[in-house]
Amino acid sequence: xxxxxxxxxxxxxxxxxxxxxxxxxxxxxxxxxxxxxxxxxxxxxxxxxxxxxxxxxxxxxxxxxxxxxxxxxxxxxxxxxxxxxxxxxxxxxxxxxxxxxxxxxxxxxxxxxxxxxxxxxxxxxxxxxxxxxxxxxxxxxxxxxxxxxxxxxxxxxxxxxxxxxxxxxxxxxxxxxxxxxxxxxxxxxxxxxxxxxxxxxxxxxxxxxxxxxxxxxxxxxxxxxxxxxxxxxxxxxxxxxxxxxxxxxxxxxxxxxxxxxxxxxxxxxxxxxxxxxxxxxxxxxxxxxxxxxxxxxxxxxxxxxxxxxxxxxxxxxxxxxxxxxxxxxxxxxxxxxxxxxxxxxxxxxxxxxxxxxxxxxxxxxx
Amino acid sequence: xxxxxxxxxxxxxxxxxxxxxxxxxxxxxxxxxxxxxxxxxxxxxxxxxxxxxxxxxxxxxxxxxxxxxxxxxxxxxxxxxxxxxxxxxxxxxxxxxxxxxxxxxxxxxxxxxxxxxxxxxxxxxxxxxxxxxxxxxxxxxxxxxxxxxxxxxxxxxxxxxxxxxxxxxxxxxxxxxxxxxxxxxxxxxxxxxxxxxxxxxxxx
Numbered sequence: 001x002x003x004x005x006x007x008x009x010x011x012x013x014x015x016x017x018x019x020x021x022x023x024x025x026x027x028x029x030x031x032x033x034x035x036x037x038x039x040x041x042x043x044x045x046x047x048x049x050x051x052x053x054x055x056x057x058x059x060x061x062x063x064x065x066x067x068x069x070x071x072x073x074x075x076x077x078x079x080x081x082x083x084x085x086x087x088x089x090x091x092x093x094x095x096x097x098x099x100x101x102x103x104x105x106x107x108x109x110x111x112x113x114x115x116x117x118x119x120x121x122x123x124x125x126x127x128x129x130x131x132x133x134x135x136x137x138x139x140x141x142x143x144x145x146x147x148x149x150x151x152x153x154x155x156x157x158x159x160x161x162x163x164x165x166x167x168x169x170x171x172x173x174x175x176x177x178x179x180x181x182x183x184x185x186x187x188x189x190x191x192x193x194x195x196x197x198x199x200x201x202x203x204x205x206x207x208x209x210x211x212x213x214x215x216x217x218x219x220x221x222x223x224x225x226x227x228x229x230x231x232x233x234x235x236x237x238x239x240x241x242x243x244x245x246x247x248x249x250x251x252x253x254x255x256x257x258x259x260x261x262x263x264x265x266x267x268x269x270x271x272x273x274x275x276x277x278x279x280x281x282x283x284x285x286x287x288x289x290x291x292x293x294x295x296x297x298x299x300x301x302x303x304x305x306x307x308x309x310x311x312x313x314x315x316x317x318x319x320x321x322x323x324x325x326x327x328x329x330x331x332x333x334x335x336x337x338x339x340x341x342x343x344x345x346x347x348x349x350x351x352x353x354x355x356x357x358x359x360x361x362x363x364x365x366x
Numbered sequence: 367x368x369x370x371x372x373x374x375x376x377x378x379x380x381x382x383x384x385x386x387x388x389x390x391x392x393x394x395x396x397x398x399x400x401x402x403x404x405x406x407x408x409x410x411x412x413x414x415x416x417x418x419x420x421x422x423x424x425x426x427x428x429x430x431x432x433x434x435x436x437x438x439x440x441x442x443x444x445x446x447x448x449x450x451x452x453x454x455x456x457x458x459x460x461x462x463x464x465x466x467x468x469x470x471x472x473x474x475x476x477x478x479x480x481x482x483x484x485x486x487x488x489x490x491x492x493x494x495x496x497x498x499x500x501x502x503x504x505x506x507x508x509x510x511x512x513x514x515x516x517x518x519x520x521x522x523x524x525x526x527x528x529x530x531x532x533x534x535x536x537x538x539x540x541x542x543x544x545x546x547x548x549x550x551x552x553x554x555x556x557x558x559x560x561x562x563x564x565x566x567x568x569x570x
Binding site for chain 2: 165168234
């Protein structure tokens, strides 16, 4: 998909990477300041007061953003500072001082050990979640496989028929070059169309770490409608896009947001199918929301969700469909929250469900 | 195929690639075609009075191909239908063929299979139109018979003798002979065999 970069921005927000770097610097400064304060307090209070135990807060703060190796370095430094404090403290009972120093050093290393274990667990969980998102995406592709096959067979039929036509035009006497050429041109166009479809699918199934790009929501949604086109058609569902926030751009991982939309559309199709109605309709609205957010709504006129079930739909493995894994909406929530937004669902009076999610606005072009 | 210059093929498919390629393929073998993007588009356009065939995509926005088949059957429009689909399943093809489709091809199909099917469909429709014409003529002739003559006609073709017919209808043998003569003349038949065939044709 092509990216339309804004030429002129009004409310510029920092891109996620820049934001992350600035927080790291702030935290680093905080650690240094805290360590110095603790060192001074430890050095100029009596031996009996174990101020050095407070170094654990430095370690815990470090655990928020440092790797295990760096955490051990910090712990070592804290221990060294405790020993230095011991040698320069002027007042109190030296015996208590030695015991307190030993206790503080033990506390520092014990905390570091716990913190590194926690980091390892968080890393494992992160990895597991990435795998899950990938799995769910592959699963979604599975659900779409009939559509995909249908999409590809159309241009293939065109190619096959145009080839036969071209051969026939060549075998006339004299050969009809003009008609042959136009048949060959159609073949090229159909081949390009097939390649485009395959490329779109490949992008969806590719496993990648989130990549933030600046996206125009309407073109992303149009792309989704193209992908789900046959499924919608088969169930006679019409889709309309209502853009009430012209020129809004979001910074998001395109593939992941596509995944959210596809899951929501698959759900909407299932909800409409359950009513057996013939005028199935999905409305996707883009509108401004509070505090520099863009709200995206996916509404259907399907069977709706019972009031008591609404609170559980985003929980993993909660499903009402026979072949469902119960992961679709859980993945949606996980993706939206990773983008700094949130998602919720509600049922309207006229039956049907609306899923509404907010994503941070990147910029707006007037 | 050039022996059927008077025939026309209607192509109804929502996909532009398929539509244009098929039309060009047919034109390259000398078959004229008219293109439609939807079932409603086809229904609202005038059809030509000549041997024809309908190439119909199953899955389309609005009315599907199978529904168009039902609509045409309900309207008693007899036109051979050749279905093409990218995702055919067995129940779908059974339904289509049961409702009188001539073939059910899965995309992408071989051009030879399509052309063979199309050729036989056009031949069938040509013959069907001739049969229909013939039936119309016979029907017209039958309408010209009066009640008494129709009764004699009904009994004659069952192989009864004039005497038996006279007994059954309660009229004289002479009357039966006269009415029989009228029947032969009005139905344009010169033999009993011809009369029997006409009767079969009318009431088959």
